[in-house]
Amino acid sequence: xxxxxxxxxxxxxxxxxxxxxxxxxxxxxxxxxxxxxxxxxxxxxxxxxxxxxxxxxxxxxxxxxxxxxxxxxxxxxxxxxxxxxxxxxxxxxxxxxxxxxxxxxxxxxxxxxxxxxxxxxxxxxxxxxxxxxxxxxxxxxxxxxxxxxxxxxxxxxxxxxxxxxxxxxxxxxxxxxxxx
Amino acid sequence: xxxxxxxxxxxxxxxxxxxxxxxxxxxxxxxxxxxxxxxxxxxxxxxxxxxxxxxxxxxxxxxxxxxxxxxxxxxxxxxxxxxxxxxxxxxxxxxxxxxxxxxxxxxxxxxxxxxxxxxxxxxxxxxxxxxxxxxxxxxxxxxxxxxxxxxxxxxxxxxxxxxxxxxxxxxxxxxxxxxxxxxxxxxxxxxxxxxx
Numbered sequence: 001x002x003x004x005x006x007x008x009x010x011x012x013x014x015x016x017x018x019x020x021x022x023x024x025x026x027x028x029x030x031x032x033x034x035x036x037x038x039x040x041x042x043x044x045x046x047x048x049x050x051x052x053x054x055x056x057x058x059x060x061x062x063x064x065x066x067x068x069x070x071x072x073x074x075x076x077x078x079x080x081x082x083x084x085x086x087x088x089x090x091x092x093x094x095x096x097x098x099x100x101x102x103x104x105x106x107x108x109x110x111x112x113x114x115x116x117x118x119x120x121x122x123x124x125x126x127x128x129x130x131x132x133x134x135x136x137x138x139x140x141x142x143x144x145x146x147x148x149x150x151x152x153x154x155x156x157x158x159x160x161x162x163x164x165x166x167x168x169x170x171x172x173x174x175x176x177x178x179x180x
Numbered sequence: 181x182x183x184x185x186x187x188x189x190x191x192x193x194x195x196x197x198x199x200x201x202x203x204x205x206x207x208x209x210x211x212x213x214x215x216x217x218x219x220x221x222x223x224x225x226x227x228x229x230x231x232x233x234x235x236x237x238x239x240x241x242x243x244x245x246x247x248x249x250x251x252x253x254x255x256x257x258x259x260x261x262x263x264x265x266x267x268x269x270x271x272x273x274x275x276x277x278x279x280x281x282x283x284x285x286x287x288x289x290x291x292x293x294x295x296x297x298x299x300x301x302x303x304x305x306x307x308x309x310x311x312x313x314x315x316x317x318x319x320x321x322x323x324x325x326x327x328x329x330x331x332x333x334x335x336x337x338x339x340x341x342x343x344x345x346x347x348x349x350x351x352x353x354x355x356x357x358x359x360x361x362x363x364x365x366x367x368x369x370x371x372x373x374x375x376x
Contacts, residue, residue, distance in 0.1 A: 014239045018238045027344075046281075046294050049294070050278050057200075057242040058240075060270070061270055087237055090244075113320075119315075119316055122309035124337060146303050163300055164300055167296045172293040176288040
């Protein structure tokens with residue numbers, strides 16, 4: 001039963017995430033947190049943090065961890081397969097059968113129209129995750145870290161992975177002594 | 181010779197998986213380097229062709245690329261090896277990392293570390309949200325983009341419609357969107373002519 005749930009959750013979320021891995025993050029959150037309640041929003045943020053700190057495709061890392069938490073290694077295989085297999089099989093079959101779809105106006109229109117939905121979901125997710133942070137370390141620290149992170153990533157073009165590691169160090173050295 | 185082809189696929193895909201920081205799309209230049217420059221499996225044009233296809237299909241981009249590159253070299257088994265090699269190292273990595281971290285959660289240092297990363301993730305998501313807004317703006321234009329954004333906000337947040345339904349609705353309209361907008365343009369063009 002849990003295997004079926006894992007499969008359908010990750011199958012649906014990745015199938016609808018038109019436009020690559022990151023687009024499916026809000027959809028995965030919807031399944032994993034809101035629908036099945038496998039994690040709290042807080043745990044989801046933490047997992048996303050780790051997933052961003054590691055290299056490789058983001059959605060397979062999320063699938064692997066959620067699968068592992070729910071059902072061990074078999075869960076890992078189920079969730080990862082649901083994430084990867086359908087689109088992998090689809091591309092192999094399509095590419096080798098016909099090659100006129102990719103320029104079709106229908107496909108282009110679909111890719112365009114899914115963007116606003118993902119944008120709204122991302123905004124909501126940003127909002128929810130900011131709350132998780134406010135509740136754990138308060139407004140001042142949250143804004144401080146967020147501003148520093150924004151400057152580093154947007155202005156100075158520092159790689160997100162480096163920023164995440166820097167935040168880790170700051171959090172380990174400074175936050176325990178601030179006392180909430 | 182035969183075995184070497186499989187090893188090449190596995191090595192190329194493992195390298196791209198481990199070196200590609202920041203999620204699927206950032207890994208594409210690495211795929212190109214392996215497939216076109218290093219192993220000369222295909223020309224730049226062919227690579228572009230596959231990429232265009234991968235973009236047109238839903239699902240994570242990196243694994244679609246891996247599957248097709250592997251398939252092109254060595255059929256189904258090649259595709260299988262490519263995808264596994266691409267995702268296995270980081271799959272094990274995240275489970276090991278999170279497992280250790282959660283078992284140490286009592287420590288104030290570790291919980292401080294975790295807490296400090298949360299705002300960074302919020303910023304990262306905010307940046308992604310901004311990118312998707314910008315893409316909407318550019319692709320659909322101001323009016324349609326804003327209307328589509330408001331409509332999806334209404335459906336998702338205020339009416340609590342399941343995202344799957346909203347996306348399917350938008351995708352369905354997307355299939356005819358370009359035809360509709362061309363028709364709309366012609367019509368306004370004609371109106372203008374008429375009024376002149």
